[in-house]
Amino acid sequence: MNYRSDIRNIAIIAHVDHGKTTLVDAMLKQSKVFRDSQKVGELIMDQNALEREKGITIMAKNTAVIYRGVKINIIDTPGHADFSGEVERVINMADGCLLLVDSIEGPMPQTKFVLRQALEKGLRPIVVINKIDRQNSRIAEVLKLTEDLFLKLATSADQLDFPVVYASATGGTAVSELGTEGKDITPLFECILEEVPPPQIESGPFQMLVSNLDYDSHKGKIAIGRIWRGKVAAHDPVVCLSADGGLSHYEISEVLTYLGLKRLEVAEAEAGDIVAVTGLEKVGIGDTIASPDRPEALPRIEVGEPTVEMTFGVNTSPFSGREGYFSTTRQLRARLYKELETNLSLRVQDTDSPDTFLVKGRGELHLAILIETMRREGYEFEVSRPEAITKVVDGNLVEPVEALTLDTKEEYVGVLTEMLSKRQAQLTDMRNDGHDNIRLEFHIPTKGLIGFRGAFLTATRGEGIMNTIFLGYEAWRKAIVSTRNGALVASEQGIAVSYGLNNAQGRGLTFIEPGTLVYEGMIVGMNPRPQDIAINVCKEKKKTNVRSSTSDIGIKLTPPVQMSLEQAIDFINKDELVEVTPENIRLRKKLLTQAQRLRDISSARRSIKQ
Numbered sequence: 001m002n003y004r005s006d007i008r009n010i011a012i013i014a015h016v017d018h019g020k021t022t023l024v025d026a027m028l029k030q031s032k033v034f035r036d037s038q039k040v041g042e043l044i045m046d047q048n049a050l051e052r053e054k055g056i057t058i059m060a061k062n063t064a065v066i067y068r069g070v071k072i073n074i075i076d077t078p079g080h081a082d083f084s085g086e087v088e089r090v091i092n093m094a095d096g097c098l099l100l101v102d103s104i105e106g107p108m109p110q111t112k113f114v115l116r117q118a119l120e121k122g123l124r125p126i127v128v129i130n131k132i133d134r135q136n137s138r139i140a141e142v143l144k145l146t147e148d149l150f151l152k153l154a155t156s157a158d159q160l161d162f163p164v165v166y167a168s169a170t171g172g173t174a175v176s177e178l179g180t181e182g183k184d185i186t187p188l189f190e191c192i193l194e195e196v197p198p199p200q201i202e203s204g205p206f207q208m209l210v211s212n213l214d215y216d217s218h219k220g221k222i223a224i225g226r227i228w229r230g231k232v233a234a235h236d237p238v239v240c241l242s243a244d245g246g247l248s249h250y251e252i253s254e255v256l257t258y259l260g261l262k263r264l265e266v267a268e269a270e271a272g273d274i275v276a277v278t279g280l281e282k283v284g285i286g287d288t289i290a291s292p293d294r295p296e297a298l299p300r301i302e303v304g305e306p307t308v309e310m311t312f313g314v315n316t317s318p319f320s321g322r323e324g325y326f327s328t329t330r331q332l333r334a335r336l337y338k339e340l341e342t343n344l345s346l347r348v349q350d351t352d353s354p355d356t357f358l359v360k361g362r363g364e365l366h367l368a369i370l371i372e373t374m375r376r377e378g379y380e381f382e383v384s385r386p387e388a389i390t391k392v393v394d395g396n397l398v399e400p401v402e403a404l405t406l407d408t409k410e411e412y413v414g415v416l417t418e419m420l421s422k423r424q425a426q427l428t429d430m431r432n433d434g435h436d437n438i439r440l441e442f443h444i445p446t447k448g449l450i451g452f453r454g455a456f457l458t459a460t461r462g463e464g465i466m467n468t469i470f471l472g473y474e475a476w477r478k479a480i481v482s483t484r485n486g487a488l489v490a491s492e493q494g495i496a497v498s499y500g501l502n503n504a505q506g507r508g509l510t511f512i513e514p515g516t517l518v519y520e521g522m523i524v525g526m527n528p529r530p531q532d533i534a535i536n537v538c539k540e541k542k543k544t545n546v547r548s549s550t551s552d553i554g555i556k557l558t559p560p561v562q563m564s565l566e567q568a569i570d571f572i573n574k575d576e577l578v579e580v581t582p583e584n585i586r587l588r589k590k591l592l593t594q595a596q597r598l599r600d601i602s603s604a605r606r607s608i609k610q
C-alpha cells in the first residue's frame, strides 16, 4: 500500500444548521479560488434553487481547495435527518471528517447519527466546535457532551483521541486553543493536513466507485466518485459493473477533477483522488467503473430504509390538465423512476391502480422536496397523506419509531406533552437551561409525527425547534385517532366571492382569497369542530347583471390562512389529497361530491356494525 501525500479527502458532517456550508465558504474564500472582483456571497455550495430558498443543504456536493500544495477534497453534506441518505451515499469517499457542533446547541440527534456513520466507516474525526462568536456559547460544556457522544459511539480506543478546533465559520476564523484570537481558518487547514490520513492507494488496473451523478447537456452523464485503484485517462476503455451484475463496455471521454466550484479537465487522475468522468451512457450510483483487465466490483453503497410513504397520482381534479405541462401517467411514472437514479433513499412502486404510484422516503421533508422540484419542472399531480411504513417481521407487525427533540419555552410544556401523549409519544428526557428554555425528548412512533409539525408551530407560536431521528422498528401499537379539525368544503364549482367567503368565515378559518377558482370537493377552510361542512363560497348576495368577485364591496374578510406545500401535506387526512400544479397547491376531498362522501360514511358505519 502506498499513500498520496498530496491529497486529503474529508466530509463535513453535523446536525442541521450547525454551519457546515458556511465553513466550506470560509475554506473556499481563504484559499482564493475566486477572483477578487467575484461576488460569491454566502452558502456558496447551496446552489440549487430550493436550497437557497430554504437555507438548508439538500444534496451532498464536492468541492476542493489547495492548501500548501495539498489538494483537500471537501464533501459538504446535508444535516437534516430526512436527507441522511445523502451522507450515507458520499461518506465512502472520505478518509476523515469534520464533525461540527454548535457552541450553544451542542450535540443533537443528527450529530449522533452522522458521527456513528463516520466512525463505522473508520473515518478520522476532527471535532469543530462552531459558532464560538455567539453570545451565550457554552464551549466547555458542549465539548464535554461531544466527548460523551464519542464514548458511546467509538468503535476503537484511538477514536476517542480526536483533535478539536474552535471556529467561527461566519467570521472565517478558527483556533486550536481557546483564548487565542482567530485570524483566519489556517489552524483548521493545518489540523486537516496533520490529522486526516492521506489516501491509501493501490496500484494496478483502474477501479472507482460511483457516488454521485450529474448531467451536462453536451457531455451527457457525469459519474463522480473516488478512484480506489490505478489511474484513468481520457479514451481509456473501461467497464461499468451495475447492480444487476451486468457489465457494459465504454470509453472514457473526459476526466475532470475539482477545484473550487469548477471541474477541471485533466489528462489523467490517480487513485486517492475524487474525480468526475464522462462517456458512460448507462451508469448508476453504486456502480463500479473498472479497467477491463480486472473488472471487479467494489461493495455497493448502502443507504437506510425509507420510513414514510405516500401516493403520487395523476391529477384527477376537475381542473386537471390546465396548469401543468406534464400531466399524463406515462410522464409522471417516467419522472418518478428517473428520480431513483440519484435519490438513493427513495423507493417507487407501481400500485393496483395504473395512475397511482407509491413513493417512499426518509421523512415528510424528503418527499416534499421531491414534490416541489417536480412542480417547478412543470408537473401536475396529486399526493396523499404521508403514512408511516409498517412491515411484518417474524410474523409480527412493526412500525418505525423516532426520537423527537423539541426546543421551546417552558410555558408550552403542558400543551405539548398533552398533544404528544395523544400521538403515543413517551417523554424520555427534559432539561431546562435555567433561562426558561427547555429541551424535551420523546420516543414516538413515526405515525404520531405525521401532521405534528404544523400543530407544534401553532402551539408554540413559532417559538419552537423540532428535530427527529429514526431509531428503529418496534411492535405496532394501536392506531392514532385523528384530532384534526373538520374541513370547510366547497359545494359548487365557480369563483369564490367575498359574500360566500364571509359566510364561510362564520363557520371557521378560510384558506383562499376572493377570485379563487374552486371546484366541488375542494377544501377552502377549516371548521373548529371535527366534522366537515359543505359550503358554497361562490354564492353572491343577490344576482345582478354583473358577476364579479369584487361586487360585495363593504365585506371585510379576515386574510386567509395560506399554506405552504409542506403545511398542506402535513394538514390533510386520509380521505383527502393535495393537488399540486406549477401554479397552485389545492387541498381536496378524495370524493368530490357531498353525496359520495355521505355514502362512504354510511357504508363505513355499516361495515363496522356487521
Ligand SMILES: Nc1nc2c(ncn2[C@@H]2O[C@H](COP(=O)(O)OP(=O)(O)OP(=O)(O)O)[C@@H](O)[C@H]2O)c(=O)[nH]1
Pocket: 014, 015, 016, 017, 018, 019, 020, 021, 022, 023, 043, 055, 056, 057, 058, 077, 078, 079, 080, 130, 131, 132, 133, 134, 167, 168, 169, 170, 171
Ligand atoms: N454566529 C454564527 N453563525 C453561524 C456560524 N456558522 C454558521 N452560522 C449561521 O448558521 C446558519 C446555518 O448555517 P449553514 O452553513 O447553512 O449550516 P449547515 O450546517 O450547512 O446547514 P444544513 O446544510 O442545512 O444542515 C446560517 O444562518 C449561518 O449564517 C458561526 O460561526 N457563527
Ligand SMILES: [Mg+2]
Pocket: 020, 021, 022, 046, 056, 057, 076, 077, 078, 079
Ligand atoms: Mg449546509
